[in-house]
Amino acid sequence: MTSKLWFQAGVGIILALVIIRLFIEVQAIFDPLFIIAQTIFVPLLLGGVLFYLTRPLLYFFERKKLPKWSGILSIVLLIVLVFWLLYVMVGPIVSDQVNTLVENAPEIIEGTEGYVQYLLEQRDRLPASIEEQLSGVTEQFGARAAGIGTWVLTFLMSFVSGLFTLVLVPFFLIYLLIDHHKFVPFISGFFKGSRNRWIRKTMHDVDQTLQAYIQGQLFVSFLVGVMLLIGYLVIGLEYALLLAIIGMATNVIPFLGPYIAVIPAVIIALVQDPIKAVYVIIVMFVAQQIESSFITPNVMGNALDVHPLTVITIILAAGNIAGLWGIILAVPVYAVLKAIVKNIYAMRQEIGHTVVKDVD
DSSP, X not given: OTTSHHHHHHHHHHHHHHHHHHHHHTGGGGHXXXXXXXXXXXXXXXXXXXXXXXXXXHHHHHHTTOOHHHHHHHHHHHHHHHHHHHHHHTHHHHHHHHHHHHHHHHHHHHHHHHHHHHXXXXXXXXXHHHHHXXXXXXXXXXXXXXXXXXXXXXXXXXXXXXXXXXXXXXXXXXXXXXXXXHHHHHHHTTOOHHHHHHHHHHHHHHHHHHHHHHHHHHHHHHHHHHHHHHHHHHHTOTTHHHHHHHHHHHTTSTTTHHHHHXXXXXXXXXHHOHHHHHHHHHHHHHHHHHIIIIIXXXXXXTSSOOOHHXXXXXXXXXXXXXXXXXXXXXXXXXXXXXXXXXHHHHHHHHHHHHHHHHHO
């Protein structure tokens, strides 16, 4: 019985639960490690994203027989140039739109509150459940309007703190570019024979999965942002560039991102001209249809091979467990775990075939 897969899986699950329980009991011992991990998490994550975006350039420079230090220096200078161009070309426009939006925030909230009040006046025609939900909306908007100054101050403080954290990003990027080839040999060096080969193949599959997801998702998000910007400019929506950037940023969240991005655009459109809210929804719908039907299949293909229903379930569960970061990281983490499990299954199948041949 001990050789059965279901028995081994059950023992593994029980041991994992026991380890988790023991870890929870002595969690205070690991608090310093948690603080360190939280400090380096965002810089390491952003450094990893930049690494997967720039690694093809490093390989290109190496094929051209350039020294590694020269290729890395060229990549860093190129990143600085790109951010400088964005700052010069896009920064002033975004800054003006943000300042205008902050100044007009009370008016926007008041306008939105007016629409909510209209819905409340029609609540006798609505189901009881919807009526209860709408009852507290006006108070919430009032509270948000009263505390908008505090919210802006908190946001600015968090932004400044984030800038200090981002100083670490270039260091992580440079060290990843320099030493990334040493990671797999270091890990696989603890194993011999077939296990060594399996570790190398598994880590190669994980690497390819992360590369496909990061490069593909960011490119798709950029194209979606461009389509939204064009659509918003065509319909004459205020803060078009800012809202397009928000749409581009939220598009990294599969399926839920577009619905999150359309909310601020619809609110601003309602205040500007109610009919524009319909145009905004049409623009978002057209952009997402183009993205899901043409762009994503051709850019990412079946790199992740994850069913849409599975993605939705994973995102909802991860959001409840880990909040925003869970929503953002759920799909790539699932894809990595899936790649590992597939390699484990393939290894077991290979061992099973070997045993059968030996018996024969």
